[in-house]
Structure formats: C-alpha cells, structure tokens
Amino acid sequence: MEVGFLGLGIMGKAMSMNLLKNGFKVTVWNRTLYKCDEVVAHGASVGETPAEVVKKCKITIAILSDPAAALSVVFDKDGVLEQICNGKGYIDMSTVDPQTSCKISEAITSKGGHFLEAPVSGSKQPAETGQLVILAAGDKALYEEAGPAFNVLGKKSFFLGQIGNGAKMKLVVNMIMGSVMNAFSEGLVLAERGGLNPHDLLDVLDLGGIANPMFRGKGPAMLRDDYSPAFPLKHQQKDMRLALALGDQNAVSMPVAAAANEAFKKGRSMGLGDVDFSAVLETVKLLKHPS
Numbered sequence: 301m302e303v304g305f306l307g308l309g310i311m312g313k314a315m316s317m318n319l320l321k322n323g324f325k326v327t328v329w330n331r332t333l334y335k336c337d338e339v340v341a342h343g344a345s346v347g348e349t350p351a352e353v354v355k356k357c358k359i360t361i362a363i364l365s366d367p368a369a370a371l372s373v374v375f376d377k378d379g380v381l382e383q384i385c386n387g388k389g390y391i392d393m394s395t396v397d398p399q400t401s402c403k404i405s406e407a408i409t410s411k412g413g414h415f416l417e418a419p420v421s422g423s424k425q426p427a428e429t430g431q432l433v434i435l436a437a438g439d440k441a442l443y444e445e446a447g448p449a450f451n452v453l454g455k456k457s458f459f460l461g462q463i464g465n466g467a468k469m470k471l472v473v474n475m476i477m478g479s480v481m482n483a484f485s486e487g488l489v490l491a492e493r494g495g496l497n498p499h500d501l502l503d504v505l506d507l508g509g510i511a512n513p514m515f516r517g518k519g520p521a522m523l524r525d526d527y528s529p530a531f532p533l534k535h536q537q538k539d540m541r542l543a544l545a546l547g548d549q550n551a552v553s554m555p556v557a558a559a560a561n562e563a564f565k566k567g568r569s570m571g572l573g574d575v576d577f578s579a580v581l582e583t584v585k586l587l588k589h590p591s
C-alpha cells in the first residue's frame with residue numbers, strides 16, 4: 301500500500317520510518333524540508349506540498365503539532381483539500397479538539413473524500429516500536445482500509461464512533477496524564493526536601509498500587525534533570541488547555557487539571573516548551589526551600 305505522510309516531527313518521523321521498515325511505500329512532506337532527509341535515506345519519496353502527496357496516494361496520514369497546524373495543512377494553498385476527492389482517504393492523527401476535527405471532516409467529505417481522526421496514546425518509543433494505541437473515529441470503511449497500517453503503528457486500535465470522539469478520548473487521557481505528572485513532580489521534590497532519597501521513593505511507588513510505566517520510565521531521568529524530549533511540554537500544555545475547554549463545554553469542574561495547566565504554562569514561560577513535559581518538575585523546584 302502507498303501511504304502519504306504529512307508532518308515529520310518526533311512522532312511523524314518515527315511512524316513513517318516504521319511504515320517503511322514494514323514494507324509500505326511512503327511519500328512524505330514536512331513544512332521544514334530538511335527533516336525529510338532521514339526518511340528519504342530509508343526509502344521514502346518526497347512530495348513538495350500536501351496537495352502533491354494527496355494526489356499521489358490513496359490514503360494520507362498527518363500528525364501535526366496543534367489545531368492551527370492541522371487546519372493549515374488542509375485549508376491553505378497547496379493543501380490537502382486541493383486534491384482530496386472521491387476514493388481518497390485522509391487520516392489526522394494529531395491531538396486536536398473535536399471542533400477542529402469536525403471542521404476538517406466536513407471539508408474533506410464535502411469534496412467526496414473520506415476522513416478519520418485517529419490521535420494516538422503513547423510517545424516517541426512506542427511510535428518507533430509500533431506500540432501506539434490508536435483512538436479512531438469517523439469513517440468506518442476508511443478505518444478498516446487503514447487496518448494494515450494501524451497494525452504496524454499500534455498495538456491496539458479503537459473505533460470510537462462519530463467524529464470528535466477520538467479527539468475527546470485523547471484529551472481526557474492526556475488531561476489525566478498531565479495532572480498525574482504534576483503530582484509526581486511535587487512528590488519527588490517533597491521527598492528530597494523532606495530528607496528522603498528520591499530513588500527510594502521510585503522503588504516504593506513501583507511496588508504499590510499506583511505503579512505505572514510513566515513513573516518507571518521518566519522518574520530516573522527526571523532525577524538526573526534529563527528532559528530529552530519525547531513529548532514536548534508545549535504540546536502537553538496545549539492538551540490541558542483543550543481538555544479544560546472540553547470541561548467548560550460539559551460543565552465539568554476540573555480544579556486539579558486547571559492547576560496542572562498553570563504549571564505547564566509556567567514551564568513554557570521558563571523556556572521549557574521544547575523539552576519533555578516531565579520538566580514541569582523544574583516549576584516545583586523553583587519554590588525555595590524554607591530557611
């Protein structure tokens with residue numbers, strides 16, 4: 301199957317390489333062209349514009365930073381809409397809000413194209429190893445047609461029904477994750493300032509009822525101040541903001557998520573937007589130890 305791929309950031313690069321490794325023909329496009337070099341060295345072709353990729357491929361996948369980027373790649377000059385037509389499918393795997401997804405869906409289907417939203421749970425390493433969790437909604441036929449690609453990209457795919465449900469599920473999951481990361485950061489600082497060895501805390505947590513892969517995977521790196529980006533903090537803050545908007549629309553009070561969002565905003569103001577979201581730990585460290 302020939303697949304188009306738009307957006308070669310942390311996720312898009314890993315996912316397109318994975319498709320190539322598994323025998324798919326892939327045509328890629330990225331706004332900053334040089335980022336295509338490595339996937340081209342592994343056998344991908346390059347399209348000069350999103351429209352050119354869509355023209356060439358029956359199915360095109362995108363994974364872009366945020367709602368503005370997802371909309372721009374579809375609606376702007378040389379965008380997806382210029383070439384989408386009957387028989388072609390477009391799958392947006394970016395994390396966006398349901399409204400953005402609906403807008404894209406309406407535009408694609410009004411041209412006769414098929415649309416699926418399919419945001420993913422899992423980060424850089426699961427993207428590299430095909431262990432993502434795919435949260436799809438929209439066109440069921442396209443979901444089935446994309447099955448072979450989803451089987452390479454993910455360990456499990458969910459079809460969640462109408463457009464917007466994939467976006468909502470993803471935002472709920474990331475809202476929980478961002479809130480937990482804040483509590484974890486406060487715990488690490490509290491343990492250390494309280495005179496405990498924070499490595500002991502990691503061991504204790506890992507043996508109890510709240511053990512999880514995030515504490516296990518990121519905890520040791522956080523204790524070394526290593527925030528090499530897997531999931532950039534600016535994207536986690538975007539997801540908290542979009543999840544809070546969803547809470548607003550549904551009259552759900554979320555004081556914990558609102559506080560976590562403030563901490564991620566603080567992280568951005570400290571210049572930590574491009575490093576891993578675990579760097580929210582630095583916003584807790586900022587609060588001075590009482591003398």
Ligand SMILES: NC(=O)C1=CN([C@@H]2O[C@H](COP(=O)(O)OP(=O)(O)OC[C@H]3O[C@@H](n4cnc5c(N)ncnc54)[C@H](OP(=O)(O)O)[C@@H]3O)[C@@H](O)[C@H]2O)C=CC1
Binds near residue numbers: 306312365369393530
């Ligand atoms: N990293 C992670 O762990 C995960 C991320 N996600 C979600 O996946 C999406 C991508 O994340 P990630 O790969 O980490 O992000 P990156 O910041 O690494 O990559 C963002 C991509 O979007 C492109 N882009 C940004 N703005 C525009 C624009 N205006 N027009 C066209 N292209 C644009 C960038 O192009 P350029 O290279 O030119 O800047 C790049 O290809 C986000 O929605 C994120 O929330 C979901 C699950 C996990």
Ligand SMILES: O=CCCC(=O)O
Binds near residue numbers: 395420421422474531
């Ligand atoms: O959206 C990013 C999710 C990151 C993760 O699931 O570890």
